[in-house]
Amino acid sequence: MAIDAATVRKVARLARxxxxxxxxxxxxxxxxGIMTWIEQLAEVDTDGCEPLTSVVAAGLPLREDVVTMGGDPARVTxxxxxxxxxxxVVPKVVE
Structure with missing residues (x-):
């Protein structure tokens, strides 16, 4: 995909x-040049590679899902x- 000056002008205008x-x-x-690098990345064989969300294998701490009465409403508000x-109390948004 070749990017020309007209495309750059249009994108710059759209991005203000x-x-x-x-x-x-x-x-x-x-x-x-950036698009060429992206095309090179598309050529990399990623079969068998698990998607990563982080380079460190760490799990999130989980808590037990318990229904409560909300504690102290006066403290919450x-x-x-x-x-x-x-x-x-929130402003009225529907008239």
Whole structure:
């Protein structure tokens, strides 16, 4: 996939990045180089490789899923900007 100056101009306009006309061609060359690297990565054989989320094999600590009564409602709503009768008060959004 070849990227030309017109494509760079269009992407810069869509991203609202001010790009001088004399920078369009060098940027197109840089982006073409990046696309070449991506194409090289696509050629790597990854069959049999498990997807990674981290290079360290670590599990997340799990807690028992227990239903509670919510503890102390007054304490829960104490940080709210506004609460009435232990309920959060929010601005009306539907008219």
């Amino acid at each position: 990045i001010a790009t001088p006309e004399e920078r369009l061609e060098p940027l197109a060359q840089e982006l073409n 104490s940080n709210a900007p506004k609460s009435i009768n232990n309920f959060f």
